Amino acid sequence: MKHLKDDAASSPTVRTSSFILEGQFLGFVLEGSKLKYLRMALADSELEIKLSKQSRASLGTVIHPQDWIQVYGAEICDRHSQNCKLKAYQINRISSQVENHSASFPEVVQTTIDKEAETLIQNQHNSVSAFKILVCQKSGCQKKGAKQQQQRLKTALQERGLSDRVTFESTGCLGKCSMAPNTMLMPGKKRLSGMSTGAIVDLIR
Ligand code: FES
Structure with a gap:
């Protein structure tokens, strides 16, 4: 390209x-x-x-x-x-x-x-990753467990054989900090805040 x-x-x-x-x-x-x-x-x-x-x-x-x-x-x-x-x-x-x-x-x-x-x-x-998950690296989200959430997601994706379909990328503040930890699914800019690990994985399938 x-x-x-x-x-x-x-x-x-x-x-x-x-x-x-x-x-x-x-x-x-x-x-x-x-x-x-x-x-x-x-x-x-x-x-x-x-x-x-x-x-x-x-x-x-x-x-x-x-x-x-x-x-x-x-x-x-x-x-x-x-x-x-x-x-x-x-x-x-x-x-x-x-x-x-x-x-x-x-x-x-x-x-x-x-x-x-x-x-x-x-x-x-x-080499295809159809989806990307942006993970906020700012302290507001890190204090609320952004790293642990990312790890849980990675494990769940691996268990379902979906690891190849997703990449994770660090990003700055995504806004709506009160809902931390904040992540966003791309493409589509869907906010994943408040969603369970299982519900997020279902979006990837
Ligand atoms: S600090 Fe993470 S979204 Fe603002």
């Missing part, structure tokens, strides 16, 4: 990481007549993901609402504000809602991809 790596290197305030998501396609958001964003539903949330030029080209005829899809992309975050943007580089239809009743196996239909995305996708096939 040449451009994104260059951006990250030239701006220490921006963090870029790749992702793969699976979920149900909800529809497109148009800007004029252009497909600008894709909306998809995950287990417990909905996301709006910006489409790259190439992924946009053939999408309209390939996927339909309620199809099950897989999205390869990058998440670009401002390190200070934690504001993140998601960008899709390849969308695969895993199975079609319309054809499901007659299909013996899920059908995979790939959109075209641009050169820029090839490296990203190759890297993802080699």
Whole structure:
């Protein structure tokens, strides 16, 4: 992902990481007549993901609402504000809602991809963490057991064979300090404060 790596290197305030998501396609958001964003539903949330030029080209005829899809992309975050943007580089239809009743196996239909995305996708096939958990390192959260919570999560993920799907990353104050210890699931910026270890692991499956 040449451009994104260059951006990250030239701006220490921006963090870029790749992702793969699976979920149900909800529809497109148009800007004029252009497909600008894709909306998809995950287990417990909905996301709006910006489409790259190439992924946009053939999408309209390939996927339909309620199809099950897989999205390869990058998440670009401002390190200070934690504001993140998601960008899709390849969308695969895993199975079609319309054809499901007659299909013996899920059908995979790939959109075209641009050169820029090839490296990203190759890297993802080699080493993939679909989710990232940001852990607040500030004293408010550390005093309330952030480290122990992280350890419990790691153990639970390991027990369920999900360790490969999650990476942990240290971050600054996430706000809502009164609910410490605070963690956030990415992509999607879901706050995990107050959730049990089991409930968090269920989000990862
Ligand atoms: S101190 Fe951890 S969220 Fe503010």
